[in-house]
Every structure is written in structure tokens, then in C-alpha cells.
Amino acid sequence: MHYLRSPHPPDALFANREQIQADIKWLQRQFPLLSAEQFSLVPHELFSTVSVSAPKPYAGPKRIGFYYQWLLTELIHHHPQLRLEAEEIQVNEAGKTRGAIDFLVENQGQLEHWEVAVKFYLAHHNRWLGPNAKDALDIKVARMIDHQLALSSHPSFCQQFPHWRPTQKRLMVQGRLYRHYGQDSELPDWPPVNVASVSGWWCWPDDLPKDRAFAMLARDQWLSLPNFSELSPIVPDTLRDIDRTCHLLDDTQTPWFVVPNNWPDNAPSLATKK
Incomplete structure (x- = not known):
């Protein structure tokens, strides 16, 4: 199989x-992944x-998740109405870690619990x-x-940190959603997403279109996409036998995921809806 190297060395x-x-x-302008009508979100604006x-x-x-959380920390520190009370608070129960709270943020006098993530998902068979x-x-x-959001109400948290009583719990999930190229199918129905985050395509190697050029994205280029002209085009045939998913940018500035031919043979079971 062909192993495709990242455009950047790992230490860079x-x-x-x-x-x-x-x-x-990008973080400031990118729409949330989830529907604001269905979930309690950190306001987009x-x-x-x-x-x-x-x-x-x-x-x-x-890793992109740690990097994203750091970017958000920078924005919180520079926001005139926010104060970062704490982050990555370990909640212990019976000598074991039950979990960690991402952020406790004071927002105009009110303490809020935020759980955050940056994610990239591909629409496939209603998931x-x-x-x-x-x-x-x-x-x-x-x-x-x-x-995660339940941690700030858990008895162990209340016992460990009696001085913190969040009055709001919010999610902040950003990233990008990808449709299956050539498939005119509806978007998965759960969970409800913000369609403004649907802005890319995915396909198997043989389905990659021939009428455009592609370049490989390094992991640190997944958020704010570079201009295609700054990247080195690849030969699409080198993707034919890939054993890991590749993130590409085409010459129309559209992002793509090209998945191995056996994708998604390791998909998890469906979560139970609440």
C-alpha cells in the first residue's frame, strides 16, 4: 500500500x-456544527x-483537538466580558478520575460550564x-x-469544588461536515446539525473526479484552509491503495476526504437517543 506523507514534518x-x-x-466566523434550536450552545457571535x-x-x-481548545483559550483571555475561571478540571470519584470539565467561564457575572470540540464528519447511511x-x-x-456536561452537577464535583456552581451548561462544537460525492441523499437526521457547516465532499478513491486538481492538507491546515495555489498538487492515482483517510483540497477551494476502500468497516454502534 502507498503511505502518503504529510506536507509538513510532525514537529512543524x-x-x-x-x-x-x-x-x-476561522474559529470566530465558523458556524457551529450543531443546531442552536436543539442544543444549548455557546453563542456563535x-x-x-x-x-x-x-x-x-x-x-x-x-493533535487538533488540543490545538482547538488552546485557540479558544486565547479568545477567552482576550474577550472583555469573559473570564476563564478554570479549564481541564479533573473530577475524581473513589480515587478514580470520572472525567474532566473543559472550561468554567465567567460570563458577565454568571459561571458557565462549556464542553468544546472540533470535529469532521462524513454523511454515510443516515449517520x-x-x-x-x-x-x-x-x-x-x-x-x-x-x-461531560453532567460532571458539573455530579456529587463528586460538588464535594471537590463547592465554590463553583455553574448556572449555564453549553456546547461549542465546530468543524466541517462532508456529503458523499455523487450521492443526492438527505443529510443524517440525528443529531440535528447546522447546514452552514456542510461544506465538503467525501468519496472512495475510484470516485475522485478527474476534472479538477487536488492537493494534500496537513493536519494543521484543516481549520482555516490555505489557498490551493500555495500547495503542491498530487497525482490522484497515488490514492488508489491508501490505508488511511486523506484530507484534500481541490482547485475550487473545496475540501475533500478520500477514504480507504474498506471504510467504514469499523463504525461504532448507533447511540441511543434521549
């Missing part, structure tokens, strides 16, 4: 200052006017599946609501 990921600045602006002129270098783990198919949006949402 999330290190480009211009990319960090672009990603902060909350960070729209915040200025982060000179972000510090990112020094965390080279939103992750690029490696081990993840699914229905499962992610169920866990964020039933487990």
Missing part, C-alpha cells in the same frame, strides 16, 4: 504563526469582535461518521451531554 505542525492567526479568525493581534506560540500536543469511522457524531453528542 501547529507552529506557523500566520496559520495560528488564520485559525483564530460571542467572539466575533475579539481581537488577538499577536498570539503566543502553541506548545501543546500535536455522521468520523474520517476513521471509529467516531460518530451521535455518539459524541450523547457523551458530551450525558457525561
